[in-house]
Amino acid sequence: MNQNRSMFLLSSLVLGFAFLYIPILSMIVFSFNESKLVTVWGGFSVKWYGELLGNRQMLDAAWLSVRIAAVTATGAVVIGTMAGLALARFGQFRSRTVFSGMVTAPLVMPEVITGLSLLLLFVAFAPLPFVPDSRGFSTITIAHMTLTLSYVTVIVQSRLSTMDDSLEEAALDLGARPAKVFMLITLPIIAPAMVSGWLLAFTLSLDDLVIASFTAGPSTNTLPMMIFSTVRRGITPEINALATIMVAIVTLFVVIAGITMSRQEKRRQREMRAVAIGT
């Protein structure tokens, strides 16, 4: 009985992972294909990686995407942390539920809707001051911030809600002014949450296609947009190489974010356990 169940579990595990990762694995394998034909194996080679380095357009698009992702992540962490603080600290104010719901709504909002509404906004408000005149780097960045800051808010808020309020009071009591309390106590304690929020925002921005397509100008091309338009003309091994690199970068970021979060969680649990033993 137990044997059967473990066989069943094992096979579903294998099938599940196969379903998830065989497409990506085959893409990675074919990126090292010598042949120009994507589906015909012609021996091992890294020549498509070399070709990629010579492709000016691709490199420009990649560099633009990285810049957008970095600015987006930084902006989202600043705004998201402020929102998280407000939600965690204002206590029970009226319509608090509405606010926290509204902050996290973009998590479930269809990207097409978000993209479309942002496009309309940028077009309509372009003549106003502080709104970019033409669409491009800044509009994509703003759009990505609206998408990602809710993730940061949720992460920061959950960290703050497990933080003991008396830590800040203790610092005040010991003679630190409120601004200093924030810098010396609150910020270091929520820093791991901010780091994982930054990494998550970076990753989300880097591989977003839909919102970027809506808010980009005619001459701006982010990497996902570039890949998408190239693929429409047929898949080349070069695209496989590029996609492999992206998978590597995204995996790296997600793994780092995951490790930071689990470390933080482990430490918190250790602290709690220590308290429990101490009592």
Added chain:
Amino acid sequence: MAARPEERKAPWLDAKAQPYIRIEGITKKFGEFVAVNDVSLNIYRGEIFCLLGGSGCGKTTLLRMLAGFEQPSAGRIFIDGVSMEGVPPYERPVNMMFQSYALFPHMTVEQNVAFGLKQEKLPREEIESRVADMLGIVKLGGMEKRKPHQLSGGQRQRVALARSLVKRPKLLLLDEPLGALDKKLREHTQFELVNIQERLGVTFIVVTHDQEEAMTLASRIGVMNQGYIVQVGTPHEIYEFPNSRFVTEFIGNVNMFEGRIVEDEPDHVTISSDELGGPLYVGHGVSAAPEAQVWAAVRPEKMILSREQPSFEYNRASGVIKEIAYMGDASIYLVLLDSGKTVRITQPNTYRHADDRLTWDDRVWVSWDESSSVVVTE
């Protein structure tokens, strides 16, 4: 443990003594709810003053107003003659030890203790020497580089104490300082806390719901109930001369007999009580209206349990032993009186072998001395 009696000063009895902390008519309202209601207290330099009360009695709110985390709705607080009105927590000569200890988790023991001194911008050598001294006093030498999660509960409590004392505050506030420790460690820590307090001469205000903790720590206790201070006195006064039913029942165990005054003389009163089933004789005058409803309170350890009928006609009742709890040093007996009331009696186990040991369902007489009872009117 409080200081030895001959060394002990009682500045609250000295009319010329200047209070160090003056709380004048403090009220704190949260919306409609009155958490602290017109509290006035004088606390003297070097005291360990305990605010004692159940949860929600306002003791923590009062403490937080002293620390500056809450602003009083009315009234004023003076510390060493200076009004604390509008003074933020970071500028008060007051430090607080939190119930959760609130140690900064990302800092070592040393950094935690040094935090307050760094805010004063003291030279580094001075900070280092004062931190080292303080860690020595709380016996944490060698733990400097540890993080809070690497410490035991008792060690963390001492870091919190060191951190709040290293700034040499005029007043140290302690919120349930022993609440998170187990029983053995508590007793040990109580003595250490008093030793350190005597050594440094800092005035302590301790908030606690644990009457035993208050009795052992305090020079004086302020009993709080529903936002009011109901009685202020030394532990002895609070225990032996409670001024109300609330204080009598809150501190220690007690047997209450409801009754009416039938004879009211300056040197004694007689109370008739149906709950006792006979007259009560109190060997001192009572300020209560004749025929007023009163309660006579007798502590369990002041009652005498015997098989023989007492020779006097009052302060006695017969009954049957219903429960016995053997505690080692003493035994607790629950006796069902003929009137239907159950009383609790504590008797020390003076002899190891007692041939005539009282046991379940024995008929016994309960009695007490005329000086043992306290009469309260409300």
